[in-house]
Structure formats: C-alpha cells, structure tokens
C-alpha cells in the first residue's frame with residue numbers, strides 16, 4: 001500500500017521510517033555528533049548541498065529526521081524542524097519573523113512564557129506586540145498595522161480554552177501578506193490540522209501530547225511551504241536549539257500511540273467535565289466538549305474532538321481551589337500537560353505567574369482558575385479522586 005493512502009494511526013506508527021539495511025523494526029538511534037565524508041570532495045559537496053548527506057547533528061541527523069518527517073506527515077506539511085523544547089520552537093519563529101520595527105499580533109491568553117518573552121525580551125530588540133482576544137477575528141483585524149509580520153495564535157488557548165477561528169484569521173492574514181503561526185500543542189495533529197485551515201506554521205511543545213509520557217522536553221515546527229521551511233531551519237541551526245538524537249528517538253516512540261492515548265484521555269475528559277459541571281462546589285467549567293463552552297460550535301467545526309484539557313473554578317475562588325489541589329491523591333499537582341497521568345495546577349501562581357496582573361486580567365487568567373490535564377487512568381478513579389478532594393473544600 002502506498003504510504004500516502006495510510007490513515008492517521010498507521011502514519012503515526014510508520015511515517016518517516018528509514019531502511020537501516022539490517023531490517024530493524026524500530027530505527028536505531030544515531031547517537032553521534034558528526035558524520036565522516038567519503039573524501040574531501042564529498043565533504044565539500046555535502047556543504048554546498050550538491051549531494052545530500054549528513055554533516056553534523058546540529059544541522060541534521062537521521063534519528064531526528066525520522067521524527068521531523070513523521071510529524072510533518074501528520075500535520076500535512078512540507079517539512080518539520082525539531083527543536084530542544086517548545087520554547088525553542090517559539091523563539092525560532094519569533095527570531096525568523098520579527099525584528100527591529102516589526103509587529104506581532106498575538107492572542108491575549110497564550111502559554112505564559114510565549115507572551116512574557118515578547119514583553120520582556122523581544123521589546124529590547126525593537127519588536128512591537130499587540131495582544132487581543134483573537135477568539136473574535138474582528139479584534140485581530142483591528143490590531144494589524146503596516147509593519148505586522150506575524151500573527152501568533154494558540155487554540156484552544158492555555159489556560160482559558162478560548163478558540164480562535166484559524167480559517168478566518170488565515171484569510172485575513174493572507175490579504176495583508178502576514179505569516180500565521182498556530183501553537184497546536186493542546187490538540188496535536190490528531191484533533192486539529194492548522195495547515196489545512198490556512199496557517200503557515202504549526203508549533204508544538206512535544207513535551208505534551210506528542211511524546212505523551214512526561215519523560216521528554218521537546219519542540220517541533222511544521223511549515224506548509226518550502227519557503228517558510230527555508231526561513232526557519234537556518235535560525236534553528238544558528239541558534240543551536242537542535243534536538244538530541246536520543247530525545248528524538250524517545251519522542252518518535254511516544255508519537256506511535258498518539259491516537260489511542262488521545263482517544264482514551266478525551267473519553268475520560270468528557271466524563272470528568274460533566275462530573276465537574278454537575279458538582280455543587282464547582283462554579284464554572286470551560287471545556288470545548290460542553291455545550292456551555294462559548295465557542296462550542298466552532299470547536300466542533302475546527303477540531304476532531306474536544307481534547308483532554310479542562311479549566312474550572314470553584315465557589316470560593318482561589319482558597320477553595322488550593323484546598324482541592326492540596327487534597328488530590330491520584331492526580332499529580334504539577335505543571336505540564338498531555339501525558340498519560342492526570343495533572344492539576346494553578347495557572348495564576350504557576351505557569352502564568354510571570355505575567356502582569358493586567359495581562360492576566362485581560363487574558364481571563366483569574367485567581368480561581370484551576371487547570372486539569374486528564375490522563376489515561378481509569379475514569380472512575382480520576383472522578384473518585386476529584387470527588388474526595390472536593391469534599392475537603
């Protein structure tokens with residue numbers, strides 16, 4: 001069967017696999033920093049690009065390349081650029097598309113550091129940024145300036161679960177010749193394909209769903225075209241934020257089970273969201289799979305499923321939320337998300353603590369917001385754990 005015809009889970013298992021002459025079912029790890037040339041001429045030709053060959057692992061490595069090809073295939077992209085972390089991916093995009101006098105429009109509730117570095121670091125290099133509620137495309141349109149070079153989205157956004165209409169924003173951006181990057185960490189390509197919806201670049205913290213086992217920090221960029229790929233790749237190589245072959249090999253292993261892990265976590269999350277919404281101590285729940293989510297219809301249109309991330313608030317706000325977090329037993333009180341285990345955390349004092357009070361207010365990151373990443377444990381156990389923690393509130 002031709003590889004192009006395979007479904008998502010088959011691609012997740014097989015895409016990018018290279019022949020290693022010994023017929024190994026799983027590709028070996030090329031744990032090497034450098035590659036020898038046949039002769040001086042061959043070396044020169046590798047560098048000039050006249051012949052394809054591996055040179056040095058920061059530039060490229062077969063184990064890393066397998067992962068890049070696999071994720072690019074799953075995102076329907078031209079090519080992938082693996083990096084050392086999700087934040088390395090964010091910085092690679094910012095460095096490639098922003099600079100002195102350039103302007104970025106971004107959603108106001110992003111992964112904390114993705115916003116914080118624009119305000120604390122990139123501002124030093126003359127980069128202007130505007131944060132808007134991108135869940136209304138009108139707000140993005142109004143924020144565009146003649147020097148806007150990048151629209152940076154995250155949908156669903158972390159941790160407010162706001163959903164941006166990728167297609168609408170992409171049409172708008174195209175009219176102005178602006179590049180659109182979407183952080184697809186919360187969905188993974190299994191649930192959402194931003195490039196198919198018109199985005200130019202997809203970004204992942206593979207630390208989360210793609211690796212999925214809470215044992216790796218890693219990032220990935222996938223571009224729709226060769227043009228964007230050629231713009232980003234040299235930035236990664238120049239910054240030196242490349243992935244390590246062993247990290248790539250483990251991430252490739254995690255990717256194989258992405259579909260079944262998300263199916264299971266999502267099935268659990270739907271039940272947990274319903275449990276929370278019906279609990280008398282819970283004031284509100286934000287989950288794209290609940291009819292009460294403000295963008296429930298858009299979520300159904302844009303995403304294959306509502307995912308495994310839930311935000312909620314308790315009656316009694318922060319104090320009540322803290323008491324709940326202090327009393328969970330199965331769930332881990334920890335940041336990160338998208339792993340096999342259920343995690344609970346408090347964005348205002350943890351992942352988003354570096355943001356100003358104003359940025360938190362505008363982004364909807366209230367003190368009472370608790371974020372839950374639902375794992376693949378037995379859902380009865382997850383609900384029983386949350387239930388017993390809620391009785392202590």
Ligand SMILES: *Cc1c(COP(=O)(O)O)cnc(C)c1O
Nearest residue numbers: 085086087111158185205207218
């Ligand atoms: C975790 C995360 C990042 C940053 O990724 P790291 O791998 O921790 O560097 C970026 N975006 C989102 C949405 C995330 O959840």
